[in-house]
Amino acid sequence: MSVLEVKDLHVEVMDMDQKTHKEILKGLNLTMRTGEIHAIMGPNGTGKSTLSETIMGNPNYHVTQGHILLDGIDIVGMPVDERARRGLFLAMQYPAEVPGVTNQEFLHAAINARRPKDQPIAIMSFLNELDKNMALLDMKPEMAKRYLNQGFSGGEKKRNEILQMLMIKPSFGIMDEIDSGLDIDALRVVAHGINALRGDQFGALMITHYQRLLDYVVPDVVHVMMAGRVVKTGGPDLARKLEKEGYAGLRDELGLKVELVDED
Numbered sequence: 001m002s003v004l005e006v007k008d009l010h011v012e013v014m015d016m017d018q019k020t021h022k023e024i025l026k027g028l029n030l031t032m033r034t035g036e037i038h039a040i041m042g043p044n045g046t047g048k049s050t051l052s053e054t055i056m057g058n059p060n061y062h063v064t065q066g067h068i069l070l071d072g073i074d075i076v077g078m079p080v081d082e083r084a085r086r087g088l089f090l091a092m093q094y095p096a097e098v099p100g101v102t103n104q105e106f107l108h109a110a111i112n113a114r115r116p117k118d119q120p121i122a123i124m125s126f127l128n129e130l131d132k133n134m135a136l137l138d139m140k141p142e143m144a145k146r147y148l149n150q151g152f153s154g155g156e157k158k159r160n161e162i163l164q165m166l167m168i169k170p171s172f173g174i175m176d177e178i179d180s181g182l183d184i185d186a187l188r189v190v191a192h193g194i195n196a197l198r199g200d201q202f203g204a205l206m207i208t209h210y211q212r213l214l215d216y217v218v219p220d221v222v223h224v225m226m227a228g229r230v231v232k233t234g235g236p237d238l239a240r241k242l243e244k245e246g247y248a249g250l251r252d253e254l255g256l257k258v259e260l261v262d263e264d
């Protein structure tokens with residue numbers, strides 16, 4: 001079993017307009033284990049993507065205080081590739097296009113990067129697994145030969161992020177709005193992929209705004225983030241309660257002084 005612990009995390013970003021640092025995460029705590037699916041919900045601009053980028057090691061986000069522990073080892077300061085080798089994966093809110101590298105080449109390289117140098121994956125088993133996982137996600141075989149994400153539709157990009165997880169088999173997958181922009185059928189397919197990843201060796205953190213995804217992938221734990229912190233943690237019923245009552249209701253219940261951007 002692996003454990004990912006975020007402890008009292010404070011993160012700043014550089015505000016390019018004002019040339020100052022702005023604190024986004026303000027003492028965030030979160031613990032997750034493999035075998036568990038966690039969901040994070042929270043208003044726009046609350047720091048959810050900041051959290052996922054910081055866990056993965058995007059250098060634009062500066063940890064000023066706190067720790068991110070993977071099996072007890074602090075990964076703050078480690079480069080992205082090192083974190084990936086240690087079993088972290090981030091499915092980004094806006095996956096980047098990588099012209100010149102095919103989807104298949106990328107997957108092959110990413111899998112081998114996590115294996116000992118003298119034990120690369122056998123090409124036949126790689127291709128068999130690729131076929132199997134693409135079929136599971138209803139992806140056309142030619143998607144493997146296209147440049148990574150280049151010209152992929154929004155939905156194809158999201159499906160492809162799930163394909164990467166199925167192939168790379170990270171211990172923790174962080175999914176930032178994997179459901180955004182998906183049509184109803186694609187949402188089912190993506191959820192099917194996430195459910196296929198479920199198991200003792202895999203833990204997930206799904207950032208989402210909608211109950212819809214959580215109907216298909218029922219989380220073990222739901223966290224609510226506001227103003228840079230996790231303010232409440234509960235079970236799947238917490239997401240349903242939010243859907244009914246909105247964030248203002250929870251905020252008032254918790255007695256928080258947080259301004260919500262879209263409040264009337």
Ligand SMILES: Nc1ncnc2c1ncn2[C@@H]1O[C@H](COP(=O)(O)OP(=O)(O)OP(=O)(O)O)[C@@H](O)[C@H]1O
Nearest residue numbers: 013014015016024043044045046047048049050051
């Ligand atoms: N690189 C950056 N430069 C300046 N401000 C940033 C940067 N990255 C994030 N922020 C600011 O940090 C705050 C949190 O942003 P973040 O993207 O983490 O929110 P979020 O919770 O993911 O929101 P959403 O639900 O809209 O995706 C926002 O006010 C955002 O403008």
Ligand SMILES: [Mg+2]
Nearest residue numbers: 048049050093
């Ligand atoms: Mg976001």
